[in-house]
Amino acid sequence: MTEVNRDITMEIGDREFTFHLTPQDVTKYFNSTTNNNKVAPANNLLVSTVKQEERASLKPLLANPVTVMELAGALLEEYSPDIDIIVKKSSATLTA
Template sequence: MTERREITLEVGEKEFTFELTPQDVTKYFNTLTQTNKVSPANNLLMTTVKQDERASLKSLLGNPLMVMNLAGTLLEEYGPDVEITVKKPSNTLSA
């Protein structure tokens, strides 16, 4: 999958445009650890936002909750719309 997507998020009165690829998302997930979540999210945001918007975005990323909210929204929008249902096993026994 080589889908490159441009996603624009509006934060207050500012807009930020991100360009994500599967490689960006994979790198993000591969760097997450139990004790390190904010830094990978910050890196994802800063490396995928348009270059001329980086300074404005960086000024918003001092709050870790803002970082996680933005990254979560970005990833949710990037993900495909797929309906997934868990099938429960049958309770009937085979004879």
Template sequence: MSTDVREVTLEIGDKEFTFTLTPVDVTKYFNAMTQTNKVAPANNLLVTTVEQEQRASLKPHLGNVVMVMQLANLLMEEYAPDVEAVVKKPSDTLNA
């Protein structure tokens, strides 16, 4: 597994919050998500990766489940590498 550690700063309202994401954090987040359990893993990702001294200031923003999911999605978008990929569509002609 890569040792890719990424620091992401999100501005929420008038405050900045810095999150440090590692491959282990992201893997735990994805592995904890299930069909019926998405908010708790997102909340855990936010709380465990934010700088410790910012945790208390972040918690009031985590009362709304939609906000939790949006913030986690922002972190994942910033963590993800830039990938240039094109999906090749199958040819309309049949192989004879």
């Protein structure tokens, strides 16, 4: 699998924000997410990957934790490659 660096632009309200994502950014996000810590890693992902000149405009939008999670989710969904995955059901084998 090749490393993918991507610039992703999201329109939030009447503003556009451009995020530069690398595999390292996404890995850091997933590795820091725990059952009790989801919003802070999502916030960090957004703040650390948005263009520096747009950071000040983005921060007020991150006051609501639900917004943080929605934005991070949309960003990660767009970053994800389009691949076909089929999970086949395994047949249950009874042993006597």
